[in-house]
Amino acid sequence: MSSAVLPNAPAAREVPADEAFADLERRGRWLRNPSVVIGGGIVALVVLSAIVSIFWTPYDPLAVNPAHALAAPSWAHWLGTDEYGRDEFSRLMASSQIALFVGALSVLIATAIGIPAGLLAAAREGAISQVVLRVTDILYGFPALLAAVVLAAAFGASKMTVVLAIGIAYIPVFIRVTRSNALVVLNSEYVLAARAYGRRTFSILRRHVVPNIATTIIAQMSLLFSLAILAEAALDFLGLGTVAPTASWGTMLASSQDYLGSDALLTLWPSLAIVACVLGFSLLGDGISELREARRRS
């Protein structure tokens, strides 16, 4: 449409009730977005099961009971038992701890390094920005899985090598997202105005850039959380992560491989858990970006 030829007079009336309504509408938008509701619901469920499993699971997830090995689902064992007679449901619950731990810590590492580096590269043109970008180039060569293999070869497989590998692999993603979004804000006219008033770069980053890119970053965190869970499951499956007796969805999948013919359910349960958890985090991330897009358009 045409640019405003008629200068707009100040809004005719500003009724506080209107603003209260707008606030309600804003909250309503979050709850009406199916991605946010479904994704958030699944994430809440996973978090809940992880917390509960710290204090209580139906059975000890590590307790071996050869008499009940490979039992079918029943009232005693809701999802049956594995080859050592361990309760599947308990193991699934306990595994959610590991998934969330690896996801959270690796995203934390990636953001703790990636966001400041991205801001720095956006705010300081020239040498610093070049160095950050070249490091980003190098890290792009090491996707999470490859980084994990190298780290496992050097330090021996453990939960921490997985966390470190995924965290490092996602640093460049955060650098790039932060930098490009920050550059948009930094080149905007209100930041130019703030500069003209004599605001220092750090203060501009804090007051203008960070609040503006926060939603995008949070959406990205949620998406990468889901990818971290995918990577963790794959690495545990390969034996490059969590080690055997400890329950994790990936190790459960690995040990179920021997029973594909007889007890396919052993494969199904951890598969469903992984898919649901990944879906939850990616839906949540999508929903957040959708809402941000909608807000930007209106």
Place this chain on the structure above:
Amino acid sequence: MSADESQPSPHRLPPRGEARGRLASSLRGAVSALLPLARRLATMVVALFGASVLVFVVLNVLPGSPAQVILGTQATPAAVRQLTAQLGLNKPLVSQYFDWMGGLVHGNFGISYISHQSIGGQIGQALTVTGPLVLFALLIGLIIGLPLGLAGALRNGRVSGSFIGAMSQLGMAVPSVVAGLLLIVVLTVKLHVFPTSGFPGWSDPWQALRALVLPSFSLGMVEGAIMSRYVRASILEQLRSDYLRTARSKGLRVGQALRRHGFRNAAIPLVTVVGLELASLVVGAIVVENVFSLPGLGLLLLDSVNNRDLITVQDIAMLVATTVLVLNLLVDLSYRLLDPRLKGTA
């Protein structure tokens, strides 16, 4: 004449000596097109160098002697010392690094400590499995992703469109391990359609292809789901673009307008996606090969990790990292080729 005509800067040629002027300008054009290319190549060489240092340092910082690992705990210190010298491991790390890099640059991957075989040969053998696997998976990903994404975009806002969107969202959440195991359960264990695992070798191409079907599908279906989302977004952007409306105002039907004006522009971001997907397929193959016991690069890599065959790990890691970085470069370059706005920009 208004400001209108003089605003852009298409280099005006002098009327006389036009041929010479044209030559000069095309030379200038070539230089301005090659300069960013050279710069981009240089940054990749730097990135490769950085990556190789990273791999080397991580795999060589730990104390512990490979000779000891090879000879076992019962070996005499003298034997360990002798083997260490023989392997060149008593040299300073820097010269070890250059020995390794020098070898790689000349295509010499070295000899495995463990199997005493040429690592280059083993990698070459493994690539005859991993290469076709990755290509088939990419093909399957495209066959699934392109039509699904197109349909999703054309049916946007309708129930069928939402259904397609939900399916691809679900597909993205399925790890290839899970896809592989579920395919095995259904198609191999229950229906006996495909062999479970292993690879008979290319001497029997038919059996070899059969062995690659399930692994390719496990990899490709997930990538197809991811691809469909990008295709959908890209096509939707075209459908909503002003120039597509212009094309329709000239009398083209939606489908024609999309074919003539939309696809090429939609392809620009999709080239990126395909390149990045290819990279993630190479990495994803590591997992899938282990699900199906395919003797490819992934299985070789994992065996090497388990045997602490660090040189092989080092070589394969470098190979994969190089592949990923080169793919990134190719994506970047093809972008410039497809989008006239980016010609000659850095």
Place this chain on the structure above:
Amino acid sequence: MTALLSVRGLSVSSGPLELVRDVSFDVDAGERVGLIGESGSGKSLTALAVMGLLGEGLSASGSVRLGDEELLAASELRQCELRGDAIAMVFQEPMSALNPTRRIGDQVGETLRIHRHLSRKAAERAAVDLLARVEFTEPERYARMYPHELSGGQRQRAMIASAIACDPGVILADEPTTALDVTVQRRVLELLDRLVDEEGCALLLIAHDLAVVSEVCDRVITMYGGRVVESGSVSQIINEPRHPYTQALLATSKALSVSESSLGSQLPSIPGTVPSAGHFPHGCPFQDRCDRRVEACQVMPEMVETGRRALACWNPVVGATPSSGGEAA
């Protein structure tokens, strides 16, 4: 006399929201009609509805006749045959309206390839001729360029070239000069004026600026809140606007043209803002911002036609217009 383009009771809605309501107007062959109003008054949607190019989620009802053919009821195939051939459109943003990855000549000649089935070569030659007609000094060279290599005015002239390619009976121009530099606006407008003259085609020129319309057009239609509120000949509208909204538009338009000499003084503006779509008051859409509001305005006034003039207002401006000199009716 039957009109070439005849719009009757046209409404455009997005779900339950009516964005354009009951719009009716005629454009005779060779006639130039201006459609004015602020952003959000429904001008562009009206034009897009006439073209049958409404975006997703929008639907049109009513009647749009081109010659003796009903467009809204026509099949998509038939509409495609008419678009670009019998009726063409020039868009507001020449940058985004041109495909960034195709050459200018290619895009200008495309209309001919579609409707005259010219070969690629022939279309290219025709495109060069068309570019020359829209005053490109080196048409062969510009035909080989990409949109981003042209200036805004050049792009818009290329758009116009592609619109006139098939000698359409009607051209819809949606704010063709709004996105351009002030220095270039006049030139593009004059070009459009001359070409319409030469082709003898009808023009529906959408603008928010009365000055633009008064230069090119014979007749003016004022839209507000998705409705036509007034129409009449250019001299009638300029000299004696009857609808308070038209009067206000005219006042701001005049103020803008003199403001260069009187910088610093407050620009007159229409009080209040255009409500967002669907939030117009019941009855006359302008009542909230109108200083001539009366009780009756809560009911939508009927369109009353007197000769070539039409007006929908309960309390029209009488006599004392800004430029004065009108008689009371």
